Amino acid sequence: MxxxxxxxxxxxxxxxxxxxxxxxxxxxxxxxxxxxxxxxxxxxxxxxxxxxxxxxxxxxxxxxxxxxxxxxxxxxxxxxxxxxxxxxxxxxxxxxxxxxxxxxxxxxxxxxxxxxxxxxxxxxxxxxxxxxxxxxxxxxxxxxxxxxxxxxxxxxxxxxxxxxxxxxxxxxxxxxxxxxxxxxxxxxxxxxxxxxxxxxxxxxxxxxxxxxxxxxxxxxxxxxxxxxxxxxxxxxxxxxxxxxxxxGGKGANVIFADADDKAVKRGVIHCMQNSGQSCNAPTRMMVERSRYPLALEEAKAAAEATKTGPTTESGRHIGPVVSELQYNKIQGLIEVGIKEGATLLAGGLGRPDDTNKGYYVRPTVFADVTPEMTIYREEIFGPVLSIIPFDTEEEAIEMANDTVYGLTNYIQTQDDEKRLRVARKVRSGMVETNGIGRQNGSPFGGYKQSxxxxxxxxxxxxxxxxxxxxxxxxxx
Missing domain, CATH: 3.40.605.10 (Aldehyde Dehydrogenase; Chain A, domain 1)
Known part of the structure; x- marks a missing residue:
C-alpha cells in the first residue's frame, strides 16, 4: 500500500x-x-x-x-x-x-x-x-x-x-x-x-x-x-x-434533422466518457422530432455497446465512478428519473451484469424527458443521458438555455448558417459543433452557475x- x-x-x-x-x-x-x-x-x-x-x-x-x-x-x-x-x-x-x-x-x-x-x-x-x-x-x-x-x-x-x-x-x-x-x-x-x-x-x-x-x-x-x-x-x-x-454543467447537445449519421452515437460516447464524470459532458440530447424515433434506437444501441470493465485492462470500456458517495447519488437520480416517468431505454439501477465489486454504474439512457424532471435539471455526474424532442430551432435554443448552467453546448447540423446562428444564441462559454473539438489554447469556462x-x-x-x-x- x-x-x-x-x-x-x-x-x-x-x-x-x-x-x-x-x-x-x-x-x-x-x-x-x-x-x-x-x-x-x-x-x-x-x-x-x-x-x-x-x-x-x-x-x-x-x-x-x-x-x-x-x-x-x-x-x-x-x-x-x-x-x-x-x-x-x-x-x-x-x-x-x-x-x-x-x-x-x-x-x-x-x-x-x-x-x-x-x-x-x-x-x-x-x-x-x-x-x-x-x-x-x-x-x-x-x-x-x-x-x-x-x-x-x-x-x-x-x-x-x-x-x-x-x-x-x-x-x-x-x-x-x-x-x-x-x-x-x-x-x-x-x-x-x-x-x-x-x-x-x-x-x-x-x-x-x-x-x-x-x-x-x-x-x-x-x-x-x-x-x-x-x-x-x-x-x-x-x-x-x-x-x-x-x-458544473448540464450541456445540451442539439441534433437537427440534417445532422450527420454519426451524431447520436458520437453524443452518447461523449456523454459516457470518463464514466460521465465531466462537467462539460453533453448530458441533455435534444433531437429534432422528425429524427427522434431513429435517434432513440441509435442511442439505445450506443449505450448498450458501452461496456464497463477493470481499470487494469486495456480497451475502450469505461470504469467505475470515483466513490461510494458518487455511486449512491447517481443511483438515486436514476431512480428518480424512473419514478418521474422518463422512459428507460438502456441501463438503469444497480451494477452492470457480472459485477459485484467496484462503483460501476450501468450506462443509462432516458427518453421522453421533460423540463420539469429532476434528471433534466440536476448535474448527475455519471454515465446517464437524457433525450428530449424539439420541433423548431427557436424551441431548441430555449431548451438549451433553460438551465442554471452554461458551460458547454453542442450543435449538430450540416447547415453552416444555422450552426453559427444557434451557437450565437445559446448561453454558454463554449460551443462545440459537429464533433469538432476546440483547439489548443481555446478558453475553457462558462456562463451563469458554471x-x-x-x-x-x-x-x-x-x-x-x-x-x-x-x-x-x-x-x-
Whole structure:
C-alpha cells in the first residue's frame, strides 16, 4: 500500500504538524490503495507563508527563466507518463488506456498550449503612444482542484500561475491526491525555487476553507461543484481576493434533422466518457422530432455497446465512478428519473451484469424527458443521458438555455448558417459543433452557475495577472 503522508512546503517534503490519516480508496476494487494525511491550519499557514516569501523574487525572475523551468517540468511530465497514468487509474478509476492517454494527455496538451501562448504574449505594451499597460502577477494563489480530471485541472492552474510569476499552494482533491503528489515530485525535480509551488492535502471544510479565507492569499482558482464554488466565494469575500471558478454543467447537445449519421452515437460516447464524470459532458440530447424515433434506437444501441470493465485492462470500456458517495447519488437520480416517468431505454439501477465489486454504474439512457424532471435539471455526474424532442430551432435554443448552467453546448447540423446562428444564441462559454473539438489554447469556462473565469492559453495566463496602467512613460 502507498503511504504519502507528507506535504510539499517551501521546497521540501514535510510531515503534517498533527497527524490526520485518510485512506484513499481504489473505486474499482473498493479497497484501500493509499494513505495520506489531511492538513490543518498550521500546515496551510506554513505553505502560504512559504509562497508569500517566495513571491517577490519569483515575480522578478526573467520570463525566459521561468519558461525554461516550465519546459523542463514538461519534459519530466512526459518522461514519467506511465507513473502518472497509474496514479490516476488507481485514485479515480480511469481505465488504463484512458488514464495513460486522455487523462495524462490533458496535462501535456495544456502545458504545450501555454508554452505556445507565452511565445508571443505581451506583458507590457503601449497605449495611445503615451501610456503603457502592464500585466503583473497577482501574488499568492490558492489552487483547489477536483478528482475527475486531476492533471487537466492542476496544469490549467499551476502552469500559467508559474509563468506569470505567481506563487501558489495547491490543494488537490483528497479523494484523488496521488497524481498531484506525483506532480509535486516533478516540480521538485525540475528545480523550481523553494516556495514557488507548495502542496497541502486536505478537505474542503479544512484546507480549502483556510485558503479561501486566508488574508495572505491573493487569488483562489477553484474547479468543482457549484455548491462548493458558492461557499468559496463567500469565504473569500471578507478579504476581497479574486475568485476564479470553473463549476458544473448540464450541456445540451442539439441534433437537427440534417445532422450527420454519426451524431447520436458520437453524443452518447461523449456523454459516457470518463464514466460521465465531466462537467462539460453533453448530458441533455435534444433531437429534432422528425429524427427522434431513429435517434432513440441509435442511442439505445450506443449505450448498450458501452461496456464497463477493470481499470487494469486495456480497451475502450469505461470504469467505475470515483466513490461510494458518487455511486449512491447517481443511483438515486436514476431512480428518480424512473419514478418521474422518463422512459428507460438502456441501463438503469444497480451494477452492470457480472459485477459485484467496484462503483460501476450501468450506462443509462432516458427518453421522453421533460423540463420539469429532476434528471433534466440536476448535474448527475455519471454515465446517464437524457433525450428530449424539439420541433423548431427557436424551441431548441430555449431548451438549451433553460438551465442554471452554461458551460458547454453542442450543435449538430450540416447547415453552416444555422450552426453559427444557434451557437450565437445559446448561453454558454463554449460551443462545440459537429464533433469538432476546440483547439489548443481555446478558453475553457462558462456562463451563469458554471463559473466566472477562463482557463487555457492566453486567456488562462491573463487570469493570474493584475492590470497596471502607467501614464507618461511611452514605449520605444
Amino acid at each position: 502507498i503511504e504519502k503522508r507528507q506535504f510539499y512546503i517551501d521546497g521540501a517534503w514535510v510531515d503534517p504538524v498533527a497527524p490526520h490519516d485518510l485512506e484513499v480508496i481504489d473505486p474499482a476494487t473498493e479497497e484501500v490503495c493509499a494513505v495520506i494525511s489531511l492538513g490543518d491550519k498550521a500546515d496551510t499557514d506554513a505553505a502560504v507563508a512559504a509562497a508569500k516569501a517566495a513571491f517577490p523574487s519569483w515575480a522578478d525572475t526573467p520570463l525566459e527563466e521561468r519558461v525554461a523551468l516550465i519546459r523542463k517540468l514538461g519534459e519530466i511530465y512526459k518522461a514519467r507518463q506511465e507513473e502518472m497514468g497509474e496514479a490516476i487509474r488507481l485514485e479515480m478509476g480511469a481505465p488504463k488506456d484512458l488514464a495513460l492517454n486522455s487523462q495524462w494527455g490533458a496535462g501535456s496538451w495544456h502545458l504545450d498550449g501555454f508554452l505556445e501562448a507565452l511565445e508571443g504574449f505581451e506583458f507590457e505594451k503601449p497605449y495611445k503612444g503615451v501610456d503603457r499597460m502592464r500585466l503583473e502577477p497577482i501574488g499568492v494563489c490558492g489552487l483547489i482542484t477536483p478528482w475527475n480530471w486531476p492533471m487537466n485541472q492542476v496544469v490549467l492552474k499551476a502552469i500559467p500561475a508559474m509563468a506569470v510569476g505567481c506563487t501558489m499552494v495547491l490543494k488537490p482533491s483528497e479523494i484523488a491526491p496521488l497524481s498531484s503528489l506525483l506532480f509535486a515530485e516533478m516540480v521538485d525535480e525540475a528545480g523550481f525555487p523553494k516556495g514557488v509551488f507548495n502542496l497541502v492535502n486536505g478537505d474542503g471544510v479544512g484546507v480549502g476553507s483556510q485558503l479561501s479565507s486566508h488574508p495572505d492569499v491573493d487569488m483562489i482558482s477553484f474547479t468543482g461543484s457549484t455548491r462548493a464554488g458558492i461557499a468559496i466565494s463567500k469565504a473569500a469575500a471578507d478579504s476581497l481576493k479574486r475568485v476564479s471558478l470553473e463549476l 463559473g466566472n473565469g477562463r482557463e487555457g492559453g492566453a486567456w488562462g495566463i491573463e487570469e493570474f495577472c493584475e492590470v497596471k496602467a502607467i501614464s507618461g512613460v511611452p514605449m520605444e
